[in-house]
Amino acid sequence: xxxxxxxxxxxxxxxxxxxxxxxxxxxxxxxxxxxxxxxxxxxxxxxxxxxxxxxxxxxxxxxxxxxxxxxxxxxxxxxxxxxxxxxxxxxxxxxxxxxxxxxxxxxxxxxxxxxxxxxxxxxxxxxxxxxxxxxxxxxxxxxxxxxxxxxxxxxxxxxxxxxxxxxxxxxxxxxxxxxxxxxxxxxxxxxxxxxxxxx
Ligand SMILES: Cc1cn([C@H]2C[C@H](O)[C@@H](COP(=O)(O)OP(=O)(O)OP(=O)(O)O)O2)c(=O)[nH]c1=O
Numbered sequence: 001x002x003x004x005x006x007x008x009x010x011x012x013x014x015x016x017x018x019x020x021x022x023x024x025x026x027x028x029x030x031x032x033x034x035x036x037x038x039x040x041x042x043x044x045x046x047x048x049x050x051x052x053x054x055x056x057x058x059x060x061x062x063x064x065x066x067x068x069x070x071x072x073x074x075x076x077x078x079x080x081x082x083x084x085x086x087x088x089x090x091x092x093x094x095x096x097x098x099x100x101x102x103x104x105x106x107x108x109x110x111x112x113x114x115x116x117x118x119x120x121x122x123x124x125x126x127x128x129x130x131x132x133x134x135x136x137x138x139x140x141x142x143x144x145x146x147x148x149x150x151x152x153x154x155x156x157x158x159x160x161x162x163x164x165x166x167x168x169x170x171x172x173x174x175x176x177x178x179x180x181x182x183x184x185x186x187x188x189x190x191x192x193x194x195x196x197x198x199x
Contacts, residue, residue, distance in 0.1 A: 045109030048073035076153030101133035125179035127170030
């Protein structure tokens with residue numbers, strides 16, 4: 001059995017991976033998440049997911065030499081603009097106003113590093129999300145739930161945000177922050193399978 005490391009501080013990613021009964025350590029990365037507006041959203045999330053995994057691998061050194069490191073990064077993309085996590089109420093309001101009444105795309109980059117074999121895979125998933133038309137008052141009420149602050153695009157589809165999401169096309173788990181089907185196809189390429197309950 002492999003030593004599995006989830007290089008993430010995201011409670012959602014942790015919960016999603018827990019469902020498969022595998023043992024894993026949680027070691028969040030220290031990467032500064034800077035979005036590059038010169039790159040596509042796909043490139044951004046793949047690069048950032050890879051950077052997170054590589055930073056943890058480097059930091060752990062010898063102790064990680066046999067491990068499997070999983071990392072991810074999520075952004076929202078609308079009308080040519082990449083939205084990360086809002087840093088304050090003003091930014092949350094701007095983001096929610098921007099996605100109100102429209103369809104946007106959620107991209108999650110996933111990286112799997114099989115340290116013992118020196119294999120590294122980085123890929124991404126995308127889903128479309130339709131947000132209802134919201135009044136300024138509704139946006140402010142949603143911000144007051146406190147939910148927008150650590151979420152890309154300032155909403156959480158799995159929380160109060162479910163009340164503003166009309167529908168989605170694509171992988172739901174991708175929107176939450178860890179596209180499980182995509183992750184497993186990547187693991188399968190490296191000879192592992194979450195279906196087995198161990199890696
Ligand atoms: C769009 C959306 C995002 N999110 C979350 C998933 C991610 O945790 C977060 C995007 O930020 P990320 O930078 O991808 O991740 P993070 O900083 O939370 O965690 P780490 O880098 O340590 O792995 O937004 C939701 O929970 N629900 C949603 O509907």
